[in-house]
Amino acid sequence: MDFSLTEEQEMIRGMVREFAEKELKPKAAYHDETKEFPFEILKSLARLGLMGMNIPQEYGGSNVGTTAYSLAITEIAKGCAATAVTTSVTNMVAEVIHEFGTEEVKNKHLPKICSGEYPAGSFALTEPQAGSDAANIRTTAAKDGDSYVLNGQKSFITSGGQSGITVVWAVTDKEAKRGKGISAFVVEKGTPGFIIGKNEEKMGQRASSTNELFFEDCRIPKENLLGQEGDGFKISMMELDGGRIGIASLALGLGYAAIDYATEYAKGREQFGQPIANFQAIQWMVADSYTELDAAQLLVLRASFLKEKKLPFGKEASMAKLFASETAGRVTIKAIQILGGYGYTKEYPVERYHRDVIVTTLYEGTSEIQRHVIARSIFGRKQG
Numbered sequence: 001m002d003f004s005l006t007e008e009q010e011m012i013r014g015m016v017r018e019f020a021e022k023e024l025k026p027k028a029a030y031h032d033e034t035k036e037f038p039f040e041i042l043k044s045l046a047r048l049g050l051m052g053m054n055i056p057q058e059y060g061g062s063n064v065g066t067t068a069y070s071l072a073i074t075e076i077a078k079g080c081a082a083t084a085v086t087t088s089v090t091n092m093v094a095e096v097i098h099e100f101g102t103e104e105v106k107n108k109h110l111p112k113i114c115s116g117e118y119p120a121g122s123f124a125l126t127e128p129q130a131g132s133d134a135a136n137i138r139t140t141a142a143k144d145g146d147s148y149v150l151n152g153q154k155s156f157i158t159s160g161g162q163s164g165i166t167v168v169w170a171v172t173d174k175e176a177k178r179g180k181g182i183s184a185f186v187v188e189k190g191t192p193g194f195i196i197g198k199n200e201e202k203m204g205q206r207a208s209s210t211n212e213l214f215f216e217d218c219r220i221p222k223e224n225l226l227g228q229e230g231d232g233f234k235i236s237m238m239e240l241d242g243g244r245i246g247i248a249s250l251a252l253g254l255g256y257a258a259i260d261y262a263t264e265y266a267k268g269r270e271q272f273g274q275p276i277a278n279f280q281a282i283q284w285m286v287a288d289s290y291t292e293l294d295a296a297q298l299l300v301l302r303a304s305f306l307k308e309k310k311l312p313f314g315k316e317a318s319m320a321k322l323f324a325s326e327t328a329g330r331v332t333i334k335a336i337q338i339l340g341g342y343g344y345t346k347e348y349p350v351e352r353y354h355r356d357v358i359v360t361t362l363y364e365g366t367s368e369i370q371r372h373v374i375a376r377s378i379f380g381r382k383q384g
């Protein structure tokens, strides 16, 4: 077994780490405060090849693989988690279009995603009554000549208001068995009948926009269908397996950022006549945090490795997301504890790291859904 990264993976991690340190970290509090969407930063990330990391170069991607992608998302999240989730979801959207789009759809949209011409991509599955129960969506897509006509509502869509391209899941066959009548489509920004609703007022990751979307007789060409009619639910599940590696990587970045900060703080903060880093109570919090984060990172890298090798990785991705997001949540609380009262103020970044990490146990499948996916792969699916 070889735990070392390739030269290219090391280089990408180093490059993104430097970018995050210089360009993301100094502006993260501002973006958190103002909710300002980081358009220019995202363009710079696209220029660095970070928007189509698993997309072949013929479509403008950098095709560096899932491990490099995971490392990059972790580094971006250390600087700004809102930017990291936008980048992660955009990569996921590029992948679903690459895997299931027609050649025409791929040629039209992938270069724009990878180059940053589209500020972001969106993944519109969730609806008000269909969160964890994603098969329960009600948005419809009715075939009409050479078009599909979409009607319905989506909620909590990352970058929904900003993205150039949105992948939308809709019911094409109401009579089909559960999960079998759903299809996936690409919808371009500005298509008549595609209406952007409110941007949620969130606790964390505030510069990532999270929108309601409405479809009112929204007509799209039939070529915008991804894969076959009726395959949409499976497509969403397959893509979410990969997306969960991205969110796990993001959570890791927040955990490391928090404990790195707290460790440095502990070396400089004096109480009882000495740095608090001398106290075992502090040392053990730091030791536990790095141990658990490193364990989480091994799970994330295993899932990345399997995906890159095109081996089954769904259970492993769920394990990685479950453990990384819950670990990072505990670590950010410890970081606040180490800073004491200061940690609870906006003068220091650890309260933001904690607010930012909470959603990682919610989006792209809650921790409960990850446990369900893992348990199901152990016990088998319930019959009947």
Ligand code: CAA
Residues within 6 Å of the ligand: 085, 089, 123, 125, 126, 131, 132, 133, 134, 135, 156, 157, 158, 179, 233, 234, 237, 238, 240, 241, 314, 363, 364, 365, 366, 369, 372, 373
């Ligand atoms: N890969 C391939 N196929 C899969 C699959 C996978 N990982 N998971 C399920 N399928 C297939 C099944 O095999 C089944 O097909 P067959 O009947 O032909 O065998 C079909 O899909 C239906 O599967 P289930 O019966 O398991 O479906 P279910 O209704 O029981 O749901 C679930 C399963 C795991 C609970 C699923 O609904 C789920 O993952 N829920 C969470 C939704 C989620 O993660 N949402 C995130 C929204 S996007 C987001 O958050 C992005 C963002 O902006 C940050």
